[in-house]
Amino acid sequence: MPNRMPEPAGLLLDRSETVEFSFEGRTYAGYKGDTVASALLANGVGVLSRSFKYHRPRGPLTMCGQDSNTLVQIGHVPNRLADQTTVAPGMTVRAQNYWGSLENDRLALLGLLHRFMPVGFYYKAFHKPRALWPLWEKVIRRLTGLGTIAPDAPHGYFDKAYLFPDVLVVGGGPAGLAAAIQAADAGGEVLLVDENRALGGALNYARFDADGALADQRKAMLLRELQARPNIQVMSDTLCNGWYADNWLALVRGNRLYKVRARALVLATGSYEQPLIFHNNDLPGVMLGSAVQRLIKLYGVRPGSRAVVATANSDGYGVALDLAQAGVEVACIVDLRADPPADELTAAAARRHLPVLVGATVWEAEPEGRNMGVRAARIARITGEGTCAASADSFACDLIAMSVGYTPAAPLVYQARGRVRYDEESAMFALAELPAHIFAAGSLSGAFNLDAALEEGYRAGWQAAGDAGFGFGPEPACVNPKDAVGRTHPWPIFRHPKGKDFVDFDEDLQVHDLENALTEGYEHIELLKRFTTNGMGPSQGRHASVPAVRLVSKATGAAMDETGNTTSRPPVGQVKIGHLAGRAFEPVRYTAMHFRHLELGAKMMPAGLWLRPEYYGAAPTRSEAIRAEVKSVRENVGLIDVSTLGGLEVRGPDAAEFMNRMYTFAYLKQPVARARYVMMVDIGGVIVDDGIACRWHDDHFYVTATTSGADAVYRTMLWYNAQWRLNVDVTNVTAAYAAVNIAGPQSRAVLEPLCEGVDLSKEAFPYMGVREGHVAGIPALFLRVGFVGELGYEVHVPASYGEALWDALMAAGQSHGMRPFGVEAQRLLRLEKGHIIVSQDTDGLTTPHEADMAWAIAGKKPFYVGMRSVSLQAEGRLTRKLVGFEITDRAAPQPKECHLVIRGDEITGRVTSVAFSEALEKVIGLAYVASDQADEGSTIEIKVDGGERVPAAVVKLPFYDPDGARQEM
């Protein structure tokens, strides 16, 4: 490790452990705690990748995960940040986006063709001849993209957790630490989140005073205070990745996504240092001043042997002092300012006799070899905004550090709809307004002076605690100057006639690329971004967006503020898709009787989120099983699990009024202890759900909904009542009840001996009656309804009794030969009765009139949801109708559901339900047909598999027991 500095440099290193890993097939050693980038730099490897478009060699720029230069492939995971990922033993690291080798990338030839590849060149070419475009597209696709992904890469384990702090502090630098300490003193639960491994932020690497001792002192004090407060939870290595409404934030740590609801939020996210734009500013060896400091202090890496520091603030002098102290020769400090003010750091640099040139800039970097590094910096006198004197002096160096300014790390502020405006005095974007319950401190809000940042931190912590309901003591004062002015150069852009003056490193965009796009009329900052792709790469414009605003502002003459910035949205940083996907927690739901069905050999099928018995028996016996189940219900007695039905309790003085508005039928005068059919239509008059409403009391209805529709019905009810504000409570009790339907001529005989407190006789408990009582000692609701068209009872019991109910009924039914039946048998039974299943026999357009359900519409109500549409439909002409059909020809192929009804070459409808009815000895079904085909006796043609057209006769519904005598026994 030739570039490794001796201890104590390297805050994050554990030098007791050496870690071997490979990069591009060669083995390197680093220390535990090294990142891939720092370990490689320690070994003298400065090139990590090839750039997106021109395949230029690239090395670390920020050393804090804010550039895409360090994206590498690790194992089967592409695009990992080498400056953030710690080395692990045996890790296999490869560079990305080259053809040949990293040193000899054949695609670097593309750099030579750059003259023919201006921004947006692909919009201007390749479309002619048309036939060749698909080939061009293939070439373009192959050349773009960064890493590769192994086709067999697994999902892995990711999960999610929830946190509810009173105060969330994002950023563990001086301001964030101060805020957490102050907020904790007020008494609330405080969560402090920092994306780095070690708390301290800039205190870990930056220099605030001449001898570099102040940061350590402050950090020690703050960490001591932090540890003394047990109500502060610290999460380091945690990225706060997005702000959503009402201070709902996403945190990512390890393989876990935390979703945090914070009463109050303190943002102390700091700022992003910005590059200087000059010719060849992308060469490996050109990096931010803060990156240089991070390498030295955090990783003990000497980032070069001879350095030029380009600066426009006193921080650059701190960088130069750090370099000198690390044994790097400082060839020159180039200060862009004509007349830099003297301060502690400039004085210290002078004391060390570091050479300084003022009013000048790095105008070019001279490349080493094939752009693999820096050989020298050419320095020229600044003559105006972005212009330099013609002559330049060459300073041999292998490192160019850039400290020319900052922009606030404000993604979370933007996402929370805070306002940011451009401040001419400091030449920076600055926070102008924060939304309620959000506070800011530190360099994010312009406090670059360390003491000012601490004061702001204490104050923000105090404000946030007070906002969260933990008012405590007087407001901490802020007396120190923020020192934002003089940190950022207003025009750090030096356009070079030869280009390669990169604005966006991710996307290989140079100054003239943006200027040319502006000339072509893409002047809106958002249009410029989209046309040039400026800021659309993995670092999302951390460095590219402010220079773009400066260039637009200059070209259009509009003020910086008027030009604005592009929108910032979550995520703040990169988040793995696996983090968001998590464990795909969408469990299959079992009813209380599920295992009884399995014991009985049921074949289960999905129904919404549930599993239901399709039929009972082995697969080869499917049709016999269904036939036997149907026969048992028709002739004897059967039992079906209907627990999956939705259940909603509607209670309150306005319950009947609420029902009357939600459903098409009339409910105001529905007698207590009676059930009534319910049909829900949407505002377009389309049938969306149906079920049964049982009225238990004047102010209490129990309403069933379809298995897959229950949640939507519940949501719809809440949505409407949020507007109506009727005095009702709606509770979704789906799955709180287990339920069965016992049906068939013998059902009363099976049930009766088990019942207590309920008289099942025809007179005492007529069809559509509902009763409360006990069955086998279990409290139960009895609904005498008949979906399958036989005498029958739905029995609803608390779900915990579901299995006991099933067992008791099966035991009681044994002597009667009762069989359980499944969904398939039920579907046939109800088809024989002509009952529709919503969403099988209806689609997104079916109106009550089309489905022949006009009987379920109350004519004299003042209002129900969808009434206006239904009334219009009643007046209009039907374009189609749902009818019953039968096919008596036993030799004809049986149609399937969704087969089309065809007349000539016109589609007039489709089959929605079809089955062979044993009871009726023919194929029966429901189908949509044209309205002029809907009369009884019409013949329709159904196109079946293979294209044959099968004639069918339209018949009256129901097919079975038209008078309903059997269900009303």
Add this chain to the structure above:
Amino acid sequence: MSRYSIFSLIRHARTGHRDWPRAWRSPEPKPAYDVVIVGGGGHGLATAYYLAKEHGIANVAVLEKGWLGGGNTGRNTTVIRSNYLWDSSAALYEKSLQLFEGLSQELNFNVMLSQRGLVGLAHTQHDLREIARRVNAIRLNGIDSELLTPAQIKELVPIINISPTVRYPVIGGSIQRRGGVARHDAVAWGLARGADMRGVDIIENCAVTGIRREGGRVTGLETTRGAIATGKVGIAVAGHSSVLAAMAGFRLPIESHPLQALVSEPIKPIIDTVVMSGTVHVYVSQSDRGELVMGAGIDVFNSYAQRGSLPVIESMLAAAVELFPIFSRLKMMRKWGGIVDVCPDASPIIGLTPVDGLYLNCGWGTGGFKSTPGSGWVFAHTIATGAPHPLNAAFSLERFHSGALIDEHGAAAVAH
């Protein structure tokens, strides 16, 4: 005027590409126009383009309150297809697809149309029956569509997981081979350039604040850049249609919802078709830049804010990772939201309004991008002649009075 071609690229290389002419002018609004289109998205620009090209009406202004294509045109997942169920939808979307097929050449602007095929997945027996019905109906309308087995899907999309043990296994699907993607921004820019060339004034940063009427007729617009007199106004503002309708004194059966999409970081090509699943709410394709582009479902709440909630993204990605486990370690780079305007039948409204001279084009829900040229083409006809073209006659506002709705709820992977 400079035509775009490889040769012009080479020619302009001599001057470092500094002398390309503006793609479109930036004129001051005139006091009066024959037609004013409100909304500088794809639909508005296409309408202006076809008004000038097909109907010789070039004294047209397109007013855009922000930047061109800044609404849903720049926020969708760029999918193009015409596999719609009902005859009237199929005819309209097919017209649009056909226009797309020649658009780059017609506009002399490469909109990067990529007809890489669009696969729809079935996860349940119900899906499979429904897909079979759609394929049948679509073919009967003369549009290409084929049923696929899981093995065929695997061949087209090698990275898909067709294991029967996942929560929602892939049990079949369909493909429209002419379906695919196009570069959405380029469609707006190409149309803007084409319209501008034919004399249309494209006016950015110009918000409409009022609609002037006299005796039930439109007489002009009030804007943030002054009043503009005109006898014909075409509204094409997607999510904000209800706001414009309110200015003209009528209401629309439109609900506006946030719809989200996202892209991953760029990677080398791994998926060469568009894959969509209605049951689990996923759209996936890979852009020419290498990013995976994925669309999520809508947020159930109504909103005009162009952002959505995280849970919708979480559930979409959970489903995507089940289908494509290899996405798990990829990173999401950007996500964003747009506002979709949804009609009760999930079909658009293109036609006349209760105000004479005021025409409306809205309600595209999640299907607006793919219809861009077709929508503009029929809307231009409607505005030019004062009556709908046969292709959009069924899509009248009147249908919400007559009840002749066109249900396309099942057409998209996104439930409305």
